[in-house]
Amino acid sequence: MRAKLGLRALIAAGGLLWAAMTPMAYAADDTIKIGVLHSLSGTMAISEATLKDTVLMMVDDLNKKGGLLGKKVEAVVVDPASDWPLFAEKARELIQKDKVAVVFGCWTSVSRKSVLPVFEELNGLLFYPVQYEGEESSKNVFYTGAAPNQQAIPAVDYLMSKDGGEVKRWVLEGTDYVYPQTTNKILKAYLLAKGVPEADVMVNYTPFGFADWQTEVAAIKKFGGAGKKTAVVSTVNGDANVPFYKELANQGIKASDIPVVAFSVGEEELSGFDTKNLVGHLAAWNYFESVKTPENAAFIKQWHTFTKNDKRTTNDPMEATYIGFKMWTQAVEQAGTTNVDAVRQAMYGQKVKNLTGGVAVMNSNHHLSKPVLIGEIQANGQFDTVWQTKGVIKADAWSPYLPEDKGKIADWTFPWACGNCTAPKYKAD
């Protein structure tokens, strides 16, 4: 009996304490909370932890400059631990419990697909900073990474050009999941439309973390030995890249014979490679650390100061995070509130200077217009730009090369107001 009383008293006391604390937690009206939803442990920590640091750096910088709407900005960092269902749980926690105004997060497409219903149900706002397969446009997500027509298609165009080596045969090598599969589907359709015969396209997939590349590299060599100029388009992701490139180098595949253009290998990944034997292989991105502009120099310096490490590299998803964050702060300033609907309206047409020159613009399909760069791997682990688009390329949310998505329009302004339609939702007079 006595024990029970004690327990009850404890619960009551706990309740009181909770009641007393709750208003305090919400009393901080002079702060704006933003969520950071990147894996800090597990397989994706390799890439995502850097983006968390980038957001924290931007927040730090913003607060030093006086905050946003006169309030301090506070980052709420959670760790979804590379566990896709956990991403959805953590997103719900951020929006409902922490009441964040916006979330910066996700890397893999599967994590984005996992949180999408949560953001749509709770009307949250997500900034997604990684190049991806496209074929999506949600009202609640702004995509600041490249769509396929801002990375894959220009890379193929470059390889087809005279300077790229007039490639005639194509190996599409990828990791077995949604991003490489969709990208390769688009690329294959594009190549066939360009008149490449089906026999000159080879598609191959390997599992995540694949380590034994002998057979695949030998097959590439065999495919490339047929006399026509051959190139490999690699959507190999994550850890599998190191053994892949090692095997390429050891089997003596030189970039001048069979170049490999990668969509998932950036400066951060190269720091784990020995690049001596890989000089000349390519990557397509919207940003390279080696690009010389005053904005980029300032950004790199800020990054080195913030991380207290002047060896840390910068990469494309960091620039996408930077652009997304800047655009969001500008939209909040313009709207005068952090209300999701108001901010979303203010986002359209928002402009931020790219770190590589030119200006990125947010379009009404929730994707950016950005320049595309092709870079060659150098012996020092950096990329050297060998080609870039004149001006910016507007992202297609839906690829015109996929028969099932042909004619779909993403436009969240009147009269369309839709991410996946072939006809406008409203009738314009």
Added chain:
Amino acid sequence: MSRIACFILVLVALIGMPRLAAADPLDDLVQKLGADDFDTKIEAVNGLAALPDGRVLHVLNELSSGALYTTSDHHVVVGEESGDGYTTSDPVDGHALGKAASDDLDKIRLNNRLRGAIDSAKGGLLLFSDQRDDRLAAAADALAHPDPSRIAALVKAAVNEKDSGVRAAMERAIAAARLTSGDKAEQLAAITALSGSSDRTVLGLLSDRRAATDLDPTVKQALDQAISSISRRLQLIGIAATIFEGLSLGSILLLAAIGLAITFGVMGVINMAHGEMIMLGAYTTYVTQQVFTAFLPPGWLDAYLVVAVPAGFIVAGGVGILLERSVIRFLYGRPLETLLATWGVSLILQQLVRTIFGSPNKAVANPSWMTGGIQLLGGGTLTWNRIVILIFCFVVLGVLAFVLRRTSFGLHMRAVTQNRDMAAAMGIPTARVDALTFGLGSGIAGMAGVALSQIGNVSPNLGTIYIVDSFLVVVFGGVGSLLGTLAGAMTLGIVNKILEPVVGAVLGKVVVLLCIILFIQKRPRGLFALKGRAVEH
């Protein structure tokens, strides 16, 4: 006297001429390398290749290594980084041109098309090089890019060639060039010469030629015959290559699994942290490499791997003994708890490494004696790192078998695992033997990590890649049998490599897994089942 003076004057004029004369074609072409568009650069490279000048090779080497820059007044110079600026020199004669700030210099960019042009330009020059490898490479390049205009040079080189291998390569290159350009008799001779080759490039050339529409019927027939005979040979070579690939994958699986064959197979401990022991070995390799680059002269770097092997054994073995003494010894005979506890340890070790080294992968370079490979007939390559690992894995297995069978420690170990109580009664310190056995298993995993760092990633989750495969090998081969582990690893490796090209890497793994499940249904104790009393425990 005056005649001598006159002679000297002429001599001086002659020597001084190339430098004074502004119209030196070499200089002109070198300046053209600084152009903005690649067409002009390639034109300049081709122009350089045609010059009968010994200095061309030097210029091309500087160009391909990325050491050429243009100055702000559009002059092409060689730049060498020094401090925050560059020291520059003339690309033709190498005389110093002073220092330049990095903002004033623009690197001359290369792309793969230009690299190709440089390679074939160098190929023409290297045909007469003193180095056998250079001449061989030049001949191979001439074969891959047949060009009738180079026949004369090739013939000249082949006549003077002493080395029979290089001469054969040159003759093939001549034949390849004559394939399209010669008259009918020459073409037929060329086809006959080429049909003896087992080179995929040759097959490509012949197939290309076969695709032409205006072929003479006899030439067509000869081509068909040559193509089918080369294809047949390539098929055989392909089978041999698949077997090597299988053995190589098998050797990697075996290395990863040998340690487990001891801790799980012999001791019966389900050690989920086995993968992390491999990872520790890989990180030891990284640290050794860093120490070598930091403290020893560059020439010693190639030896770092030799030091890393014992270092990896000691580090992983030490952690293994610590793990056994602090956790596992309290859990003998409780497999479920062991599994959970060691899994927890594996997470701790992963996070520990992530905290110390950071989450990005670490670069471990192959020592120069492990880069590249042996070029096989038919375009296959046996890469050195795989050959070394294959040998290494058999050495480890041999030493281990020796320790188990021929040393008193091995005897104690076997005694303790077969009948602990009896062994203790005979005065064997069972607790110490347990710790050392576990340390031995972990140490071998550490050495496996050293080897695996040479072909794969060095990242905190390296271990998770190999742990499943390791258990698979040990269970499939027969728990407790070293020979079984060997047979299991090699079978899995070869079956995997046979399946991979047929059904793809993803489905291949699934099929292998299904096969193992079926096999275990039929023979629950694996390939080499232990018999006798030990089994009953």
